[in-house]
Amino acid sequence: MSCGEHKNILKTILSKLSFKKLFNETSIRDTIEELIEEDDSSEVQSIEKNEKEILGNVLNLSEIQVQDIMVPRVEIEALPMSTKIEDLVSKFVETKKSSIIMYHGTIDNAVGVVYLSDVANWFYLNKPFNVNLFLKEVLFVPPTMKSINLLFKMKETGIKLAIIVDEYGGVDGLVAFRDIIEEIIGDIQDVAELKNQKKKIIKSSDGSMVADAKSTFCEINKIGGVKIVPDDKSIDTIGGMISSITGRVPVRGELVICPKHNLEFEILDADPRRVKRVKIRMTS
Numbered sequence: 001m002s003c004g005e006h007k008n009i010l011k012t013i014l015s016k017l018s019f020k021k022l023f024n025e026t027s028i029r030d031t032i033e034e035l036i037e038e039d040d041s042s043e044v045q046s047i048e049k050n051e052k053e054i055l056g057n058v059l060n061l062s063e064i065q066v067q068d069i070m071v072p073r074v075e076i077e078a079l080p081m082s083t084k085i086e087d088l089v090s091k092f093v094e095t096k097k098s099s100i101i102m103y104h105g106t107i108d109n110a111v112g113v114v115y116l117s118d119v120a121n122w123f124y125l126n127k128p129f130n131v132n133l134f135l136k137e138v139l140f141v142p143p144t145m146k147s148i149n150l151l152f153k154m155k156e157t158g159i160k161l162a163i164i165v166d167e168y169g170g171v172d173g174l175v176a177f178r179d180i181i182e183e184i185i186g187d188i189q190d191v192a193e194l195k196n197q198k199k200k201i202i203k204s205s206d207g208s209m210v211a212d213a214k215s216t217f218c219e220i221n222k223i224g225g226v227k228i229v230p231d232d233k234s235i236d237t238i239g240g241m242i243s244s245i246t247g248r249v250p251v252r253g254e255l256v257i258c259p260k261h262n263l264e265f266e267i268l269d270a271d272p273r274r275v276k277r278v279k280i281r282m283t284s
Contacts, residue, residue: 066150067143068272069183070164070173078107085122085129092116099161101174102135108170113138113161138163143172151180179271207282210268213239213275226280228261239275242267249274257283 160177
């Protein structure tokens, strides 16, 4: 099923659940659980089989706090409101981000977000530069807010970015609408990313591999010729093994050494909950 089809299913689900939300959170959970547990042999199905996985992920959102999926403060791209257009454009180019938080004084006084698409449109306008022309509203939410509630809040307000603030008003991180959707339907990749990642595992001429963290040991062995036998037989993916070695979810850019197999894992992509992509190198 394509990402577009997943989004259509999700849109339908959210529309139905938004109505249910008028009652209470328990009724939402009960409704989802009933749909998931519906007998597949029944002649009349409320939802398709391939929709149940998405529903399960929606259900999980009611247990996940926004602090579990947020981009941490240190990784937020932000600029002061006094920034000139040249510096703003340079920041977009340098970071390859589609949005930048704007603030007064420090990031703890964040006032909104500027999107690259709006700045690009400015070049066609015959107007002096003023950052307020592009400034869009953001939500401010506590770190303990449930992700499902933030999803509904974004849907209701149309605001697609939330800044996570602590009890003292300090910025802890941010969550975009896309981050929540990825929790439901998996990583959302743009066309350029898809072209570069058609293969789950890519082997380089130097013998290293770039692999999806969900790659199994059988796939690693078949494509890369590296046989890995984890101590814990319940683990069958490279991401699971890396988290087992570290005892936590490693961060992007971290190197994880596995002396037993003479391997080094470089974390290419990860979020606070899981490793997503990894580079595998032999150490000897």
